[in-house]
Amino acid sequence: MSNPTPQRADYPHFQPIxxxxxxxxxxxxxxxxxxxxxxxxxxxxxxxxxxxxxxHDGEVVGFVVSSACDYFASIAFPDLIEIGLRVGKLGNSSVQYELAVFKVGEAEACAAGRFVHVFVDRASNQPVPIPPGLRAALQRLAI
Known part of the structure; x- marks a missing residue:
């Protein structure tokens, strides 16, 4: 059984691209x-x-450790698109984002993806807890 195409209403935040x-x-x-x-x-x-x-100067950086994307419909220049963003899983030092590409004004996604950031100390590259300001921002997007 295939997953249904993600819908605009499923995402709390949009970034125009x-x-x-x-x-x-x-x-x-x-x-x-x-x-x-x-x-x-x-x-x-x-x-x-x-x-x-x-x-540029923060002590913490996010490294992408996993990513994937599924495609449902084509987009092409000069399409105006919006990326829907939500958080599927928020851990101690990692977060899984769930994203979808929408043409402006359309309800169904053209593509849906996911990726995982692990937050690490910039100097040591070792995982660290997500800083409070980032965690609060990510919690706003949690589903």
Missing amino acids: TTRWHDNDAYGHVNNVTYYSFFDTAVNTYLIQVGGLDI
Whole structure:
């Protein structure tokens, strides 16, 4: 049995993304690897703007340790899209994000993905508890 296509109503936060000319591949649609860039952009924008993540000088950084994506419908430049973001699992030092790509104004996702961040100490690369500000921001997205 296949999973139903994710719906816009399933996501508490959206990050607008503008597709770019060079996102299209030889087949005339956004290449599959570009979706991972969209996901990374949506998550890190949220972490910086809402969670206060300091990507340049902060003591903690997030490493992606797992990722996947399923595709339902094509997108292509110049589509305007939004990345739906939610948290599926929040651990001590890790978080699993669940994301979906929506064309602006459409209810059904064109793609859905997930990835796991493990937060580590920048100097040692060892896992550390998620800092309180980031944890609070992530809890807002928990399903």
